[in-house]
Amino acid sequence: MNADDQALELTETEEEKLREDFDRDGFVVLRGYLNAEELREMRIHCEEYAGRVKALDDVAGGVIKGLDQDDPWFRDYLEGGKHIPLMKRLISDGLAPDNVTWINKSKSIERTMPHYDAIGSYLTPPSGVSLWIALDDIDRNNGCLHYEKGSHLRDFPNAYPLPNYDEQNENVVAVEARAGDAVMHSTKVIHFSIDVVEERPRHAMVYAYWGGSAKINPNAPARSKSAYAENRLVL
Numbered sequence: 001m002n003a004d005d006q007a008l009e010l011t012e013t014e015e016e017k018l019r020e021d022f023d024r025d026g027f028v029v030l031r032g033y034l035n036a037e038e039l040r041e042m043r044i045h046c047e048e049y050a051g052r053v054k055a056l057d058d059v060a061g062g063v064i065k066g067l068d069q070d071d072p073w074f075r076d077y078l079e080g081g082k083h084i085p086l087m088k089r090l091i092s093d094g095l096a097p098d099n100v101t102w103i104n105k106s107k108s109i110e111r112t113m114p115h116y117d118a119i120g121s122y123l124t125p126p127s128g129v130s131l132w133i134a135l136d137d138i139d140r141n142n143g144c145l146h147y148e149k150g151s152h153l154r155d156f157p158n159a160y161p162l163p164n165y166d167e168q169n170e171n172v173v174a175v176e177a178r179a180g181d182a183v184m185h186s187t188k189v190i191h192f193s194i195d196v197v198e199e200r201p202r203h204a205m206v207y208a209y210w211g212g213s214a215k216i217n218p219n220a221p222a223r224s225k226s227a228y229a230e231n232r233l234v235l
Contacts, residue, residue: 008082022184024149024150025150027186028090029175029182033083038180042133048071049070049102053071061110062105065101066099066226066227067099068097068099077207093212094212096210097208098228099228100207104202104204105143106196111192113162114191116152121187122217122226123216125211128187128214130208130209131182131207132145132185134202134204136202137179137200138202140174140176142201143193143196148191152190161192162190212234216232
């Protein structure tokens with residue numbers, strides 16, 4: 001899989017607007033990121049993974065990390081998906097792959113609390129970007145994501161969940177997504193999901209990267225379960 005051959009088709013004006021939005025807000029929303037066939041393919045590989053390795057419904061917490069370690073398709077997408085050229089331009093840096101995560105938090109599972117992805121980072125500085133892809137329609141009834149615009153420009157405690165965080169502050173926005181929509185967000189932007197009201201599937205994939213120029217902190221790699229923690233690959 002070659003990212004440059006499959007790069008997102010954007011005009012120079014569209015790309016510049018995305019870079020401005022990302023710099024200002026810490027995230028951008030890409031409607032229809034996956035077309036119908038691409039969405040079907042990713043769902044099929046999730047089903048195959050569940051049948052061969054581990055079913056998400058059987059996992060406490062509704063989260064499986066490290067699909068790239070068990071399945072070459074997810075590893076290839078992490079290292080060569082069509083999103084990579086745009087993400088490199090958004091952060092003005094190379095990309096160091098970290099992991100692939102599959103999420104489906106049902107009504108019985110605790111929601112994702114306010115946090116930023118760089119908490120507990122084994123790299124310094126903890127810059128990076130993640131691609132979150134909705135595999136189902138995800139709205140306010142089944143636990144959509146919320147982001148705080150501009151929060152990536154401030155410093156917050158290195159704790160999960162963030163203590164005394166105001167989820168109702170004026171910069172927080174809900175991101176309702178249709179299946180195939182995606183969000184690219186900074187590792188430093190605050191985000192969280194909301195409580196599930198209506199029990200519907202909310203499967204999503206996360207492809208996480210650190211900035212290529214970040215250096216490994218020799219005192220921290222043992223805390224990471226990423227296959228790339230000690231042998232970094234920079235795209």
